[in-house]
Amino acid sequence: MTVPQTGARWVLAGAMMFAGVTHLTVARKEFQAQVPSWVVDNTPLDEDAVVVASGVVEVMLGAALVILPKERRRIGAILAAFFIAIFPGNIAQYLDRRDGFGLDTDRKRLVRLFFQPVLVAWALWSTRR
Secondary structure (H helix, E strand, O other): OOHHHHHHHHHHHHHHHHHHHHHHOOOHHHHHOOOOHHHHHHOOOOHHHHHHHHHHHHHHHHHHHHHOHHHHHHHHHHHHHHHHHHHHHHHHHHHHOOOOOOOOOHHHHHHHHOOHHHHHHHHHHOOOO
């Protein structure tokens, strides 16, 4: 691993753990507003359960990036898959025009969609030789 890759992995780990903790604490309501209605309508989960589950997963993945260095390639692939799995929620936020985290215009919500592939690439690049 190069120094930039290691640094990027650690930054990503910190960002994931921070995001996960905020899912569980201070930004819980904000994240609930971003859960797509089709998830709640088609599963036994409510918005809070989805937010809590995703927060726990984010904390676990962030921690795993740091504490399981021999598994970093596998963790990176899982994290990339996680980013892909939550992307439909970002699309739903755009299509349903749901505000959250300062994304209060169609343009801001649309621009955000283009950052998801960056996260996928970041997860993969920072965990590969």
